[in-house]
Amino acid sequence: MTRYGLIGYPLTHSFSQRYFTEKFIRENIADCRYDLFELPDIHELPNLFNLPGLRGLNVTIPHKQAVLPYLTRLDTSAEKIGAVNVIKFEADGSRTGYNSDYYGFRQSLADWLVALGRTAEGLQALVLGTGGASKAVTVALTDTGITYKYVSRTKTESTFAYEDLQDVIIDYQLIINCSPIGTYPHTDAAPAIPYPLLTDKHLLYDLVYNPAETKFMQLGHERGASTQNGLRMLELQADKAWDIWQQ
């Protein structure tokens, strides 16, 4: 039996467990299972290392950074981001950390731009929120050649505050919501950007995927902007995790 799973705390619902369990059935992948391992404390992680057949783990909140000391090495993007959401257990007992959110975002953005007939050239981005997901997004933007500015509720020298956007939003055509605002059940909430100034040149990418059309997307749509939710990123990051485990 080859085993995979998700560590985090708390683990109430899991996209990954459903996704992989359905994949095993759909693709006739025999003798595999994907389990949830609730770990309130990351110090308990080594207890899992001796689980027979364990080949890979996904890592979610609150352990994406805390897991780093338990790994033997990091892949380049995980090292640049400073967070890991995929662990591969190698045959020699070592453990490599990856960040598949990076790959999921980068690939989904590239596909979306192609579908819209747009290119990354000259595009400038606003990244709303400065949490863990935004780190994977900004490293992917840099590697794609897109310059960006963070937007935060806490203004610093290197970030815009939401109140600053009035003057600059016209120059930033790609706007990525990396905050949880608008997630079910708070579906009437949207990041505080000046929506009336959006145009049909703007691209609004929401990492939130539930609901499928967030208020952020809806308000952008009303101004003629193109919009995308986080579902494709989520699927692509899961596919990437699978590829990493099978390499």
Ligand SMILES: NC(=O)c1ccc[n+]([C@@H]2O[C@H](COP(=O)([O-])OP(=O)(O)OC[C@H]3O[C@@H](n4cnc5c(N)ncnc54)[C@H](OP(=O)(O)O)[C@@H]3O)[C@@H](O)[C@H]2O)c1
């Ligand atoms: N689609 C995918 O594959 C995928 C992958 C990863 C994450 N996500 C989603 O991305 C979102 C962010 O994830 P995360 O782990 O980075 O979350 P997080 O660390 O909890 O929050 C991200 C940032 O959002 C801002 N924020 C939080 N509460 C806010 C509020 N009430 N009003 C305005 N801004 C607020 C904060 O930045 P400031 O304090 O600087 O304002 C915070 O650092 C979540 O909804 C998550 O589900 C999706």
